[in-house]
Amino acid sequence: xxxxxxxxxxxxxxxxxxxxxxxxxxxxxxxxxxxxxxxxxxxxxxxxxxxxxxxxxxxxxxxxxxxxxxxxxxxxxxxxxxxxxxxxxxxxxxxxxxxxxxxxxxxxxxxxxxxxxxxxxxxxxxxxxxxxxxxxxxxxxxxxxxxxxxxxxxxxxxxxxxxxxxxxxxxxxxxxxxxxxxxxxxxxxxxxxxxxxxxxxxxxxxxxxxxxxxxxxxxxxxxxxxxxxxxxxxxxxxxxxxxxxxxxxxxxxxxxxxxxxxxxxxxxx
Numbered sequence: 001x002x003x004x005x006x007x008x009x010x011x012x013x014x015x016x017x018x019x020x021x022x023x024x025x026x027x028x029x030x031x032x033x034x035x036x037x038x039x040x041x042x043x044x045x046x047x048x049x050x051x052x053x054x055x056x057x058x059x060x061x062x063x064x065x066x067x068x069x070x071x072x073x074x075x076x077x078x079x080x081x082x083x084x085x086x087x088x089x090x091x092x093x094x095x096x097x098x099x100x101x102x103x104x105x106x107x108x109x110x111x112x113x114x115x116x117x118x119x120x121x122x123x124x125x126x127x128x129x130x131x132x133x134x135x136x137x138x139x140x141x142x143x144x145x146x147x148x149x150x151x152x153x154x155x156x157x158x159x160x161x162x163x164x165x166x167x168x169x170x171x172x173x174x175x176x177x178x179x180x181x182x183x184x185x186x187x188x189x190x191x192x193x194x195x196x197x198x199x200x201x202x203x204x205x206x207x208x209x210x211x212x213x214x215x216x217x218x219x220x221x222x223x224x225x226x227x228x229x230x231x232x233x234x235x236x237x238x239x240x241x242x243x244x245x246x247x248x249x250x251x252x253x254x255x256x257x258x259x260x261x262x263x264x265x266x267x268x269x
Contacts, residue, residue: 020059022051070103116147120152123253127247135161139204140164145173199225200227219240233251
């Protein structure tokens with residue numbers, strides 16, 4: 001049957017990996033990682049694991065004891081909470097304050113890293129958009145948004161405005177960015193209209209009833225609008241941006257640009 005997933009290649013030697021999320025229906029990592037494993041001849045499988053916030057700690061503790069388990073990807077809403085559940089963090093995860101990929105060591109220790117920002121910037125560059133010198137407005141201050149903010153700062157954006165529903169979180173992220181990048185012009189409030197790069201780093205747009213992360217009425221053709229959301233493929237923000245004449249980037253390229261890095265961190269490649 002077209003599109004069916006076969007388990008014919010799975011055996012007792014197969015290495016197991018996962019992705020934890022709530023909800024889980026929207027994740028694209030299993031199919032992207034499966035294609036990567038096939039290209040490299042890896043005897044492994046990445047499975048979706050629907051884990052709620054109140055069950056996260058218990059699940060992580062259980063995964064420590066699975067000896068054929070190599071690690072997992074963490075996504076909404078678990079990226080920030082994972083920093084307190086890992087035994088060790090990479091410099092990137094410590095700086096950003098979030099984790100999106102975890103390696104399980106042979107002794108059960110969990111080592112977390114954060115690769116969303118790298119994936120996002122590399123996807124921009126693959127689309128012909130160089131962040132250096134640009135003025136960016138970022139919606140969100142959570143795990144993915146923080147990773148994108150630090151990656152944009154590292155890539156040399158001239159100005160970064162963080163727009164978040166909770167102003168205190170935006171201000172805290174701005175302060176961390178100022179400490180790490182003293183020459184960056186960063187603000188925790190402002191207008192989206194005078195920025196040439198707009199990035200949605202929130203989960204707004206996954207559900208039909210969601211509010212929009214930006215004011216859709218002031219989008220204009222001089223802007224490049226990018227999403228971190230992968231499902232739906234074209235969010236209301238991207239549809240409005242296209243209608244306004246903006247160039248757009250969907251969410252999936254961010255995952256595709258970091259998937260090999262994730263596999264390497266988990267020890268699969």
